[in-house]
Amino acid sequence: MKGVTLIPTAVKETILIEGHEITITNPDKVIWPEPKITKLMYLEKLFVLAPHLLRYCSNRYLTTIRYPNGINGKSFYQKNSPEPIPPFVRTAVFNNINYVILDNLPTLMWLGNLACIEFHPSFHYVDDELPAEWVIDIDPSLEEEPRIMEAAHLVGELLTSINIKAVPKTSGATGVQIYVPIVRGYTFDQLRSIGLFIGKYLVQAHPKLFTIERAKNMRGDLIYIDYLQHYHGKTLSAPYTPRARPFAPVSTPLFWEELTTGIRPRDFNLLTMEDRLGKYGDLIQRVQPQTLEHVLSFIQKR
Amino acid sequence: MHTVWKGAISFGLVHVPVKMFSATEDKDISMKFIHQDCGSPLSYVRSCPTCQKEVEWENISRGYEYEKGRYVVFHKEELEQLTAEANKEIRIMDFVNLDDIDPIYFQKTYYLAPSDTGSNAYSLLLEAMRSTGKIGISTVSIRSKSSLAAIRVIDNCIAMETIFYPDEIRGIQQVPNLPANPRVNDKELQMAQMLVSQLSVDFDPQKYEDNYRFQLMDLINKKIAGEEIKIAPEQRKTNVIDLMSALQASIEATKPEKRPRKPSSRQKAKETVS
Numbered sequence: 219m220k221g222v223t224l225i226p227t228a229v230k231e232t233i234l235i236e237g238h239e240i241t242i243t244n245p246d247k248v249i250w251p252e253p254k255i256t257k258l259m260y261l262e263k264l265f266v267l268a269p270h271l272l273r274y275c276s277n278r279y280l281t282t283i284r285y286p287n288g289i290n291g292k293s294f295y296q297k298n299s300p301e302p303i304p305p306f307v308r309t310a311v312f313n314n315i316n317y318v319i320l321d322n323l324p325t326l327m328w329l330g331n332l333a334c335i336e337f338h339p340s341f342h343y344v345d346d347e348l349p350a351e352w353v354i355d356i357d358p359s360l361e362e363e364p365r366i367m368e369a370a371h372l373v374g375e376l377l378t379s380i381n382i383k384a385v386p387k388t389s390g391a392t393g394v395q396i397y398v399p400i401v402r403g404y405t406f407d408q409l410r411s412i413g414l415f416i417g418k419y420l421v422q423a424h425p426k427l428f429t430i431e432r433a434k435n436m437r438g439d440l441i442y443i444d445y446l447q448h449y450h451g452k453t454l455s456a457p458y459t460p461r462a463r464p465f466a467p468v469s470t471p472l473f474w475e476e477l478t479t480g481i482r483p484r485d486f487n488l489l490t491m492e493d494r495l496g497k498y499g500d501l502i503q504r505v506q507p508q509t510l511e512h513v514l515s516f517i518q519k520r
Numbered sequence: 521m522h523t524v525w526k527g528a529i530s531f532g533l534v535h536v537p538v539k540m541f542s543a544t545e546d547k548d549i550s551m552k553f554i555h556q557d558c559g560s561p562l563s564y565v566r567s568c569p570t571c572q573k574e575v576e577w578e579n580i581s582r583g584y585e586y587e588k589g590r591y592v593v594f595h596k597e598e599l600e601q602l603t604a605e606a607n608k609e610i611r612i613m614d615f616v617n618l619d620d621i622d623p624i625y626f627q628k629t630y631y632l633a634p635s636d637t638g639s640n641a642y643s644l645l646l647e648a649m650r651s652t653g654k655i656g657i658s659t660v661s662i663r664s665k666s667s668l669a670a671i672r673v674i675d676n677c678i679a680m681e682t683i684f685y686p687d688e689i690r691g692i693q694q695v696p697n698l699p700a701n702p703r704v705n706d707k708e709l710q711m712a713q714m715l716v717s718q719l720s721v722d723f724d725p726q727k728y729e730d731n732y733r734f735q736l737m738d739l740i741n742k743k744i745a746g747e748e749i750k751i752a753p754e755q756r757k758t759n760v761i762d763l764m765s766a767l768q769a770s771i772e773a774t775k776p777e778k779r780p781r782k783p784s785s786r787q788k789a790k791e792t793v794s
Contacts, residue, residue, distance in 0.1 A: 380764075381771050418760040512774075516767050 238306045238324040242331050249288045249333065250466045255488060257333070263488040264330045267468065268323050270500045271337060271458040276321030278339035279312050281453050286333045289462040300332055310344045313451065319344065335462040338453035352398040352409045353454055354416070355444035359437045361392060369427055369441045370394035371477040376416060380513055383505045388483040390461030390469040397457065397471065399507045406450055408514055413445025415517050457502060460488055471501040525662055526635065529645065529671065531612035536645055537638035543629035543679060549736050610680065612656035612671060621670060625683040632678045642678065649673050
């Protein structure tokens with residue numbers, strides 16, 4: 219994919235992707251002012267992200283956030299599929315909402331052209347009750363939280379010590395999410411119960427660092443272990459989704475040891491992703507879906 | 521203290537006019553039912569489902585349901601007649617030893633005071649019971665209910681305990697799971713007896729307080745003072761740290777051990793991904 223160049227043209231152009239014609243409007247519109255990324259450039263970067271991003275969006279209900287006038291302009295959450303719906307776009311109805319199923323490149327390009335910047339899929343597959351993976355969200359209370367990577371690393375050490383293999387990923391915003399590939403069969407309730415156990419432990423072990431306090435204004439400057447976000451019907455920023463923030467960050471899976479090297483979320487962005495993916499591929503794919511029986515049965519006995 | 525009953529103790533030919541007072545009081549804090557929407561205390565209406573109207577006390581009789589839906593009805597006067605004779609008299613039938621009565625029989629205690637004309641007879645009865653160490657068993661009716669009662673001496677006062685009739689007390693045969701032939705290990709019994717004697721003290725009722733009542737009263741006072749009341753459910757304090765260590769240890773134990781027990785965090789971290 220390296221070096222993909224979409225033909226830059228006038229105000230309106232069509233490109234042919236996988237046999238489907240996709241119209242690109244306003245290709246020169248600036249989406250990120252700093253570094254300057256135009257819509258056309260954005261679509262090129264989406265091209266690079268596509269194989270990975272699609273893996274975590276396909277067969278799920280997609281919520282996307284649109285920024286028609288760039289990341290500093292007005293934005294809105296798009297749950298219902300934009301109309302008209304092109305023939306190559308699959309949709310599925312859930313809770314009376316006709317969601318886009320983002321499972322092919324033409325659909326991604328169509329959404330990209332509509333200035334969809336952030337992709338937030340459901341935790342579960344279409345028509346499924348069970349979660350597709352387990353995620354704990356490590357969410358700082360401060361906009362600038364120098365301890366966030368250290369905190370995520372502590373979570374990783376703990377998970378390792380109880381034989382849970384996980385991958386940390388930047389949310390792209392301020393937090394870090396711990397992504398745990400699992401075999402199908404666990405319920406949201408079960409996974410939250412592990413999350414609570416881990417959360418309580420971390421709060422007791424590091425009371426000056428972590429909190430599981432739900433009320434935002436009670437958290438002070440502590441880092442929130444959000445095990446509660448993991449519910450049927452809720453969403454998470456997908457691995458490899460761009461974020462509508464300065465420096466065009468991308469939610470990026472990391473090596474655990476990278477967390478201790480002074481990295482910043484913004485280091486992983488639309489401009490650096492191609493290199494990184496070329497070098498390491500998708501780190502989440504290195505972890506096999508696993509069972510969590512050994513932890514669940516232990517917790518249930520208590 | 522207000523008089524709950526007036527009459528006389530009689531034994532043999534002796535007649536002791538007395539007034540009766542409750543010896544104990546229920547300190548439970550009573551609460552009313554309040555309508556949540558407007559805060560008014562509820563009023564209770566006795567109503568007749570057939571006539572669909574409220575019924576005044578004067579139009580209420582008592583009925584005994586002898587079979588489903590069929591009642592024998594009594595007027596108040598009929599019932600009063602039944603207890604009328606006993607009503608004014610505590611008639612002592614026997615004198616017994618206090619130890620002869622199991623505490624299960626005792627119901628409620630009243631103090632008896634001599635009425636204006638009867639203090640000599642009162643002192644005589646009191647002194648006679650004190651010197652013999654006996655208590656009197658009598659019948660008494662209070663508020664149209666007849667009871668058995670024990671008359672005894674507390675310091676320089678005659679007291680009356682209403683006691684249950686034997687057929688009001690359930691037999692222990694009705695208690696499930698009592699061991700038929702209890703077997704006790706001698707050694708264990710000695711240990712238990714030792715423990716009992718170590719914990720043995722003189723009974724000091726002042727030691728015991730109704731915590732619930734004090735807490736409730738405290739809450740009430742705080743509410744009155746306008747403080748916000750929040751009841752935090754008592755947290756079960758499980759030590760998650762210990763639990764986690766237990767889990768880690770059990771996982772460690774099932775692993776075939778090939779690396780050092782405590783690899784550095786960095787090494788561990790790497791293994792999880794690569």
